[in-house]
Amino acid sequence: MLLRRWTPPSQVPTTSLDHNGIPQRQRIIIRWCKLIISALIALTFLGFCIFYSLQKERFFNDGYRYKQQDQYEREQRLLFNTYIQDISDILLKITDKNNIDENVLLHIRTKTLIIFKNLDTKYKKDIILFLYERHLIQNNQLNLRGINLNNVELICPYDFSRLYLPEVIWSNAIFINCRLTFAILDRAYLINAKFINSTLQYTSLIDVNLDNSHFIKTIIMNTNFNGASLIQADFLQADIVQGNNFTNTDLYQAKFTYNQWEGKYINIIKHDFSNARLPNGTFQLINSEKNLIRNGNAEMEVENIFLFGQVKHLIQNNQLNLRGINLNNVELICPYDFSRLYLPDVIWSNAIFINCRLTFAILDRAYLINAKFINSTIQYASLIDANLDNSYFLKTIIMNTNFNGASFIQADFLQADIVQGNNFTNTDLYQAKFTNNQWEGKYINIIKHDFSNARLPNGTFQLINSEKNLIKNGNAEMECFANNQTIWTTIHDNMTLSTNITNNDTYWGNCSFVMSTPTRVYQNINLNSYKHLIDTNNSILSFLGYASCNQSYFEIHIFRDDNILNALKIYSKPMNYTESYRNKSMYLYGEYEYNLPIRTRNITIYFGVETFTIDHQCYFDNITLRINQSKIN
Incomplete structure (x- = not known):
């Protein structure tokens, strides 16, 4: 038997799956997935490296900036503390703080100007407060003309009266809760300044630049803006605007309410707009008849006449009679004791008495409306029947003075230092302002006033003795058995x-x-x-x-x-x-x-x-x- 080796047929039977080619596509997809994943891993690693580098640089920069800022703060604090310590050491060696040697003041000025070139605004503010507290920038002591205070915001912790900062550069200044009475800021550069909840009273702002300034909940009274620029200044939100000197000011496009422009609040105290450019661009009527030559008629100034008369004792103790003389707007700065001044029946509206000791003075029946008594003393004085309507008493002592029959309508005693033991019999005190202690005559002790027959601030009258008989001897008892009466x-x-x-x-x-x-x-x-x-x-x-x-x-x-x-x-x-x-x-x-x-x-x-x-x-x-x-x- 002949054996043959078996061989498969030349054509292998196939299925439908073999005809779709799925394994090949899977391999392709797998390859792409691997490629994408590899790319993503590479990109992620690359992104991480970049992010890490950036973050490392950022952390380094932040740390560096923090160290720089911390170092800057330490340097600022060191400069500030060193300055404060140096000035304090200088002041400790001075016995009379009100009379500092000019060389010492020059040294303080130099140190201040130098340090201000390197200090932040917050430290500048603290130095201003320090200098004020040490009385260096009060009453013409330290000269800081030209110092740069731009953007300094001053929140006043207490009364900032008599601040002395003329000719400073202080744009974008902000004053909050500042009582700037008698302050001097002449020729200061104060554009865009804001005064908030503050007081400008008897302040000097001569030739100052206050363009685009704002006055918010602020009192502006009796302030001298002579020659100032107030272009586009906004007074609309100010509380009171009265009695200011706007002579020769530029008020172009400045904003006022009608009452502010007229000087109205409770009463009317008009402003002086002589030679000023008004908000509408026109000018206030100029007095073309005014003689610009001073003393061209060889007349002495009335203030000097006063001082001369006082020195020569002519207006003391009933010597010289000047009744009816016109002293309107005369400002009297007393260089010495003005006791026993004798000026009854004078006409003296808008009088200003500064540093005047008016003990035993006689000003009976004087016309003294709008008078201001500043840092003065009125003691044992006689102001019988005087007219003192709208008068102000600032840092003034008023004791044991006879105001019998005087008129004090809307007078302001609130800022007086002492008000005790005065005779207000038959005075008109309608709308006058007193503190409770002033009204009661309290200071250290109590010395009550006499308000008999007076009209009180609320318009009522002090209780009058309606049982008092004004007829003398109306019942025949005083000269009871006399044949002839002498009273009748x-x-x-x-x-x-x-x-x-x-x-x-x-x-x-x-x-x-x-x-x-x-x-x-x-x-x-x-x-x-x-x-x-x-x-x-x-x-x-x-x-x-x-x-x-x-x-x-x-x-x-x-x-x-x-x-x-x-x-x-x-x-x-x-x-x-x-x-x-x-x-x-x-x-x-x-x-x-x-x-x-x-x-x-x-x-x-x-x-x-x-x-x-x-x-x-x-x-x-x-x-x-x-x-x-x-x-x-």
């Missing part, structure tokens, strides 16, 4: 007024007046101590008198302050009331309430008998005249 005056010498014994009657007293012939007597009564009550139409007069005969009468002649008869009241018929008198009837004359006309200052009371129909005597007694308040405002 007869209009003719042949007339007599005597007294009659009443046997100590409980109602009529010991004596009554008696007339036995036609007689007319009178008595003058001065009502000046009630003038404010009268002139505010709040006074009620009550006049009553008793007489025993039908022929008797009473008269009241009411005179104004210029002695012109203002009204006449005649009481010739009794009221429906009688009292028993020694088995006779005493009839009541007069009236209980009569509104006195305003300006009444004097009253003359007459009583008497014109004729006698039969020969008998006529008795008079218990004649009273009283003033009371008619209403409460």
Whole structure:
């Protein structure tokens, strides 16, 4: 048998899977996946390397900057601390802080100017506070002209009065809670400045540049902006804008409310806009008649005349009479004691007294509206009937002074140092401002004021003694047994007024007046101590008198302050009331309430008998005249 080796057939049977070629595609996909994964790994590694390098550089830079900043802060702090220590050491060696040697001040100025070139604004602010606290930039002490204070924000921790920083460069300045009374910032560069919740009062800002400045919740009063530039300055949000000197200022496009422009708040204190460029671009009317030559008529300045007169004792102790002289706008800076100054009846509106010791001074009836007393003393002075409306008392002592009859409408005592023991009898204190301690006369001890008949700040009157009889000896008791009365005056010498014994009657007293012939007597009564009550139409007069005969009468002649008869009241018929008198009837004359006309200052009371129909005597007694308040405002 022949054996053959088996061989497969030439064509191997195939399936449908073999015809699709899936294994080949899988291999391709796998290869691409491996390639992509490898690329991703490479990219991730590369990204990590780059990120790590960047982060490492960033961390290094941040650390470097932190070290640099820390080093800078340490250097700033070291400069600041060294400066403070050096200046403190210098000041410790000085005994009189108010009179520092010029060489010392020059040394401090040099150190300050040098260090300010290298300091941040926060340290500059702290140095300004330090210098102020050490009284170096107060009252013309240290000269820091030209110093750079740009962007310094000053939050004042206390009163910043008398700050002295003229000619500084301080753009974008911010003043918060700063009381800049009597500060001097003349010729300072203060563009874009902001004054917030601050006070500019009696401040000097001459020739200062305040373009684009803002005043927010700020008081601006009696400040000198002479020659300043206030282009596009914004006053709209200021609380008070009154009585400022805008002479020769540039107010182009500056913003004011109507009341601010007019100087209105509670009262009106107008500004001075002489020669100023107004917000609309026009100029305030210029006085073309003004002579620009000083003292061209060889007249002395009135301030010098004052000082001369005081030195020569001419206006002391009633020597020289200058009544009626015009001293309006005169500012008196007293170089020495001005005690016993004698200037009654002068006209002196807008007066300013600085450093004046006015002890025992006499300024009775002076016209002193808008007066300012600054760092002065008014003690044992006489200002009877003076007009001090809208006056201010700043750092001033006011003690034991006679203000009887004076007018203090809207006067401001709030900033006075001491207000004690003054005579405010019959004064007009309507809307005047006092602290509680000032009103009570408290300082270390209590010395109360006398407010009798005064109109108080709220418009009411101090309680008046309505039982006080203004007629002297109206009940015949003072000269009880005299044949002739001296307090009552007869209009003719042949007339007599005597007294009659009443046997100590409980109602009529010991004596009554008696007339036995036609007689007319009178008595003058001065009502000046009630003038404010009268002139505010709040006074009620009550006049009553008793007489025993039908022929008797009473008269009241009411005179104004210029002695012109203002009204006449005649009481010739009794009221429906009688009292028993020694088995006779005493009839009541007069009236209980009569509104006195305003300006009444004097009253003359007459009583008497014109004729006698039969020969008998006529008795008079218990004649009273009283003033009371008619209403409460």
